[in-house]
Amino acid sequence: MSAPVALSVAGSDPSGGAGMQADLKAFSAMGAYAAAVVTALTAQNTLGVQGIFPVPAEFVQQQLDSVLSDLDVAVLKTGMLGSPEVVEVVAEAVARHDVPVLVVDPVMVATSGDRLVSEETVDAVRELLLPHATLVTPNLPEAATLLGWTEVTEARMPEAAEALRRSGAGAVLVKGGHLVGDTSTDVLVDDDGALAVAAQRVDTANTHGTGCTLASAVAALLAQGVPLRDAVQEAKAYLTRAIAAADGLGVGHGHGPVHHFVDWWEPSRGRR
């Protein structure tokens, strides 16, 4: 018997709420063994991004080869990819090592509004990674950028997801976290059509890393063989619990992180 392995290929958030740190926590909370290849270091916290230090593509490739030649990776999930060259080596490694499932979170901007990747990197993600993706998880501005639309409105979420599927991705989850209203609804489009994935909107400013956490929770469930639609719905329910518990965590002075271990820590003591 061996544990399902999920690999995050992402940027580091030293404040621990987003990026690869969020991925590792979500993988672990959802029952997958967590591995991580770093594509960029950021200096960031809950208030914003203060600096970015990219990892050279050759060293990202070396890390990928180290992990993929040894560990039996069931799912590879990408987040912030620092340059077009990094996107290229990730796409090439996915093909060369026959990675069975690829989840692409097309990260562009942090919750604070700070830009994380260049336009050239976005173009590379669209051209080199989306055609191999099992699932791609853009938020509304990311979906608009990938499609070359000025914006994606709530009414056009299914149309945007369908249009993005034409880029070659197997399934598309357009996330509605940037909308307002009582519910926070995402739209999944796969071979069976469109599915609205809704949850109660939580009234909180602590949403740092929600996108990373959702995509990683889905990836961890896919690594365990959970079917895509079930994985998305279960991950969304987990994320909503983690957001609802975020104020209780109370980390940082800006947009704080969600509570990745909401199902594990004792509420009254904040830990087990």
Ligand SMILES: Nc1ncnc2c1ncn2[C@@H]1O[C@H](COP(=O)(O)OP(=O)(O)OP(=O)(O)O)[C@@H](O)[C@H]1O
């Ligand atoms: N206040 C909230 N209450 C409930 N769900 C939320 C809330 N904010 C965001 N979500 C959910 O969180 C997930 C991520 O959505 P969002 O559109 O914010 O992604 P993102 O912009 O990529 O996130 P990130 O903040 O990591 O960049 C979606 O499932 C969205 O519906």
Ligand SMILES: Cc1ncc(CO)c(N)n1
């Ligand atoms: C490193 C990193 N990746 C992704 C995000 C998106 O939330 C972030 N803020 N930081």
